[in-house]
Amino acid sequence: MRKMVVQTVRGEMTQTAAANIYGVSLRAVSKWMKLSREGGWRALRPGKRGRQPGSGRLNHTQAVRIRKLIIERMPDQLALPFYLWTRESVAQLIEQQCGITVSATTAARYLKAWGMSAQKPVRGAYERNDAAIVRWLDEDYPTIAKEAKQEEATILWGDETGLRSDHLSGTSFALKGRTPLVRATGQRFGCNMISAISNRGMLSFMVFEGTFKNATFIEFMKRLLKQATRKIYLIVDGHPVHRSVAVRRFVADNAERLRLRLIRLPGYCPELNPDELLNQDVKTNAPGKSRPTSKAGNDRQRPSTPAPLAKGASRDSQPAQRKSMLVTPLKIRTICCTGQYEEIDEKTGQPTKCTGFFPVFSKLHFYRKISVVHSLSMTREFFSGTSEEATASDFIDFLVGDFDERFPLNERWMCC
Numbered sequence: 001m002r003k004m005v006v007q008t009v010r011g012e013m014t015q016t017a018a019a020n021i022y023g024v025s026l027r028a029v030s031k032w033m034k035l036s037r038e039g040g041w042r043a044l045r046p047g048k049r050g051r052q053p054g055s056g057r058l059n060h061t062q063a064v065r066i067r068k069l070i071i072e073r074m075p076d077q078l079a080l081p082f083y084l085w086t087r088e089s090v091a092q093l094i095e096q097q098c099g100i101t102v103s104a105t106t107a108a109r110y111l112k113a114w115g116m117s118a119q120k121p122v123r124g125a126y127e128r129n130d131a132a133i134v135r136w137l138d139e140d141y142p143t144i145a146k147e148a149k150q151e152e153a154t155i156l157w158g159d160e161t162g163l164r165s166d167h168l169s170g171t172s173f174a175l176k177g178r179t180p181l182v183r184a185t186g187q188r189f190g191c192n193m194i195s196a197i198s199n200r201g202m203l204s205f206m207v208f209e210g211t212f213k214n215a216t217f218i219e220f221m222k223r224l225l226k227q228a229t230r231k232i233y234l235i236v237d238g239h240p241v242h243r244s245v246a247v248r249r250f251v252a253d254n255a256e257r258l259r260l261r262l263i264r265l266p267g268y269c270p271e272l273n274p275d276e277l278l279n280q281d282v283k284t285n286a287p288g289k290s291r292p293t294s295k296a297g298n299d300r301q302r303p304s305t306p307a308p309l310a311k312g313a314s315r316d317s318q319p320a321q322r323k324s325m326l327v328t329p330l331k332i333r334t335i336c337c338t339g340q341y342e343e344i345d346e347k348t349g350q351p352t353k354c355t356g357f358f359p360v361f362s363k364l365h366f367y368r369k370i371s372v373v374h375s376l377s378m379t380r381e382f383f384s385g386t387s388e389e390a391t392a393s394d395f396i397d398f399l400v401g402d403f404d405e406r407f408p409l410n411e412r413w414m415c416c
Contacts, residue, residue: 070116151258162193197278
């Protein structure tokens with residue numbers, strides 16, 4: 001409109017008449033004419049209205065100081081009645097430090113001008129020693145890696161984690177505003193896992209129940225030493241069990257035989273331990289597409305509909321179904337190599353596949369990879385002392401009977 005007014009005045013119309021026609025003040029028309037004479041058409045472009053970013057009642061020195069406090073401190077560290085930085089807490093900080101009262105809207109404008117945005121904070125411990133962490137990364141660990149190379153030792157990172165039946169992980173698409181509902185068992189149960197992973201990804205783990213105690217950690221280290229062919233450098237956090245007298249005594253006994261060295265990380269720095277990534281993967285991805293419905297773990301499906309009764313028969317009169325299918329040498333080989341076998345579902349009467357840790361490998365406490373020759377020799381030994389009516393459960397009990405002699409160290413794959 002400014003250009004139209006100027007063109008009209010230049011077309012031999014008075015400024016008063018142009019002001020009346022376009023509905024602006026005479027003062028504005030006079031100002032636009034002056035701008036056009038001094039700067040041309042470009043000078044008539046409207047500028048950004050309102051207060052300029054960074055301007056306000058705070059001077060530059062005060063703004064720099066307030067911005068630095070927000071970056072380096074939290075409100076409770078500055079004796080403010082807030083836990084997180086909000087517009088209101090920033091307004092109170094400005095009043096506390098500069099004696100200037102501003103509104104929440106003005107505080108928001110300052111935050112935007114200072115390059116800040118609302119973000120979800122990450123929890124950090126007050127006891128964390130950043131200088132010790134930097135020193136461990138720059139000095140301690142390079143020394144540890146050098147000594148491990150000289151002794152031809154394996155560096156393992158250890159940690160513990162727990163799994164719960166009521167834990168939900170992952171995301172699911174749903175309509176906006178409608179939180180998806182996951183049907184799961186109302187029973188609460190869980191198990192714990194202690195693991196150790198090397199820099200090359202070699203994994204060893206052990207599943208246990210109950211509280212993590214000295215005996216559990218010592219048992220895990222014993223299993224590591226049984227399958228280890230080289231000295232172990234085990235790096236762990238500052239858990240009380242890792243610092244206990246019993247653990248120190250066990251490590252000292254094995255250190256004399258040049259087998260084990262226990263190293264502690266600085267306090268409150270889980271991001272330095274790669275085993276934490278394993279724990280996250282187990283909790284997020286291990287449950288898979290189904291959820292456990294009992295502590296035994298072999299029933300991971302929702303209960304099926306019971307099989308229909310025979311005509312004229314009652315439920316109590318039905319014969320009890322066998323819990324396991326009869327096994328053959330081929331089926332035994334499958335159990336040994338994959339951990340998969342079949343059982344009869346007591347409710348449907350139909351065969352169902354069972355896989356993995358429950359109940360086979362949880363009883364053995366070892367997840368193993370067995371050669372075909374070894375599995376066939378076990379098959380012959382098993383059938384030489386049993387009847388033709390033997391089931392998969394019978395064979396599992398046979399395996400558990402004498403584990404150490406039946407599975408040499410070189411045929412164990414993972415400690416679990």
